[in-house]
Amino acid sequence: MSHVSQVETEITDYSMLKKSLKDLNHKFEENVNISGKWINEKADLVLNINGDKNIGFRKNEDGIYNFVGDFFGKNKNSITEPILQRYSANVIKQNYVRMGVRSITEQVLDSGEIKIRGIVA
Numbered sequence: 001m002s003h004v005s006q007v008e009t010e011i012t013d014y015s016m017l018k019k020s021l022k023d024l025n026h027k028f029e030e031n032v033n034i035s036g037k038w039i040n041e042k043a044d045l046v047l048n049i050n051g052d053k054n055i056g057f058r059k060n061e062d063g064i065y066n067f068v069g070d071f072f073g074k075n076k077n078s079i080t081e082p083i084l085q086r087y088s089a090n091v092i093k094q095n096y097v098r099m100g101v102r103s104i105t106e107q108v109l110d111s112g113e114i115k116i117r118g119i120v121a
Contacts, residue, residue, distance in 0.1 A: 041068070
């Protein structure tokens with residue numbers, strides 16, 4: 001029985017993905033195999049979660065980086081959601097900078113939501 005699954009995302013910016021993982025203090029390796037009991041496949045980026053290297057990202061034909069790996073025994077959302085949230089916040093801040101916004105603040109609310117404000121000078 002395979003425990004391998006794929007989680008679709010809207011991640012297209014590889015450098016922003018790496019920045020987001022670093023922001024969350026995730027260790028990762030690039031262009032290595034996702035390895036585990038149920039999987040041994042090449043990935044663009046593989047997470048090292050407590051010594052396990054069985055979850056990573058693979059770029060699909062549309063240029064989107066999706067999670068792929070063995071999530072068995074793991075809370076999938078506790079892994080994917082913080083990464084997707086941090087990636088989205090970083091992309092928003094990057095777009096603000098491109099639009100000429102000079103003052104950008106970020107606030108993490110008690111609910112875990114991130115509020116980003118930009119002030120145009």
